[in-house]
Amino acid sequence: MRAFAWFLLLIAVSLAAMAALTYPAWLLLHPHFDFPFHRIGERIGMLAFLVGFLLVARRLRLGDRVSLGYGVPRAVFLRELALGLALGAITMAGVAASMTALGLLDFHQAAAYGAGTLAALIAKRLASGLAVALIEETALRGAMYTGIQRESGTVAAIVLTSIVYSWTHFVGSFHIPAAQVCAWSGIELLHGTLQSFDHPLGIADAFLCLTAVGVVLALVRSITGNIAAGMGLHAGWVWVMLVVHGLSQPNRASPLGFLLSRHDGFTGWLVLAWTAVLGVGLSWFYVNRPKVG
Numbered sequence: 137m138r139a140f141a142w143f144l145l146l147i148a149v150s151l152a153a154m155a156a157l158t159y160p161a162w163l164l165l166h167p168h169f170d171f172p173f174h175r176i177g178e179r180i181g182m183l184a185f186l187v188g189f190l191l192v193a194r195r196l197r198l199g200d201r202v203s204l205g206y207g208v209p210r211a212v213f214l215r216e217l218a219l220g221l222a223l224g225a226i227t228m229a230g231v232a233a234s235m236t237a238l239g240l241l242d243f244h245q246a247a248a249y250g251a252g253t254l255a256a257l258i259a260k261r262l263a264s265g266l267a268v269a270l271i272e273e274t275a276l277r278g279a280m281y282t283g284i285q286r287e288s289g290t291v292a293a294i295v296l297t298s299i300v301y302s303w304t305h306f307v308g309s310f311h312i313p314a315a316q317v318c319a320w321s322g323i324e325l326l327h328g329t330l331q332s333f334d335h336p337l338g339i340a341d342a343f344l345c346l347t348a349v350g351v352v353l354a355l356v357r358s359i360t361g362n363i364a365a366g367m368g369l370h371a372g373w374v375w376v377m378l379v380v381h382g383l384s385q386p387n388r389a390s391p392l393g394f395l396l397s398r399h400d401g402f403t404g405w406l407v408l409a410w411t412a413v414l415g416v417g418l419s420w421f422y423v424n425r426p427k428v429g
Contacts, residue, residue, distance in 0.1 A: 139196055139283030140296050146188040147300075154181035155326040159319055166314065173312045177325045189275060198279040205278035205363030216364035217371075220356075223418070224372020231410045232380045239390045240406070246383040257382050265375035273367040276301050276350075277357040290358050298350030305346050306332040306339060306399070332399065342397035345408040349373070352415040359422045369418070377402055 158177035165171055193199040201207050208216070235241045249257065276297045285293035310328025312321050332339050353366040360366075386401035387393060397404035 220368020
C-alpha cells in the first residue's frame, strides 16, 4: 500500500497548502487584482497537487506512457476514446431519459434556448467533459491505479481508486467575501471545501453512486489495459450530465425525488442502479471486444 499512501499524502499536502498559503497569497495579490479569496485557494491547491503528482509519479516510476495508461499507439487510443465517448453519451442519455419518464427532471427552462445557444452549450459541455476525463483518468486510473496494482493487485487498485474518485467529487467551492478575509480564512476555506463530509448520511447515496461509477471505469481499465475507453466513457457521461444540468432542474416535489441526490440533483439511487446494469454490459462488451494495441 506504499503507492496508495503516497497519493493520500499528496492530497493531504495539497489541502494543507491551500489552507496555509491562500491568505499570504491574497495579501500579495488583492491590492493589485480582484481575485476572489476562494479562487486563489483553489489555484494554490491545484498547483500543489500538480507539482506533487509529478514528483510522486517520478519517485514511484509511474511517469511513463504505459504506467499513465497511454500504452497503445495514438491512432488506437483515439479510436477507443471516440468509441467510449459515443457509448458514454448514449448510455447517459438513456439514464436521463429514464429520469424524465419518471418525472424527476423539469425541462421548462430549456424553452429559452435557441438553436445557437443550445449548440454552444453542447459544445462547451463536451469540452468540459473531455477536460475532466483527461485529468481524472490520467491521475486515478492511470498513475494511481498502476502504482497500487503493482504492489497490491488489481482488486485493491479498483476499490481504492474508486473510493478516492468518489471522494474528490465532494470537495466543493467555498466563498469568503473580501471584507471577511482574515488570517484564519485559509482554515475556514479548508473546512468549507470539505463541508459536505460534516453530514455523511446526507451524501451517502451520491457517494455510493460515484464509487460504483469509479469501479466500472476501473474495470474497463483493467480489461483493456489502458485508459482510452474509460476516458471516453467518462467524458461522455459528464458531457450529457452537464447538458442536462444546463437544460433542466430536478423535480424535488416528485414522489420519487429521493432517487436523486441532494448533492447534485443527478447522482443517487437511480443512477447507482443504472451503473450496476451498465457495469455488467460494458464489462461484457470490452471482455469480448478484440484486444487492441
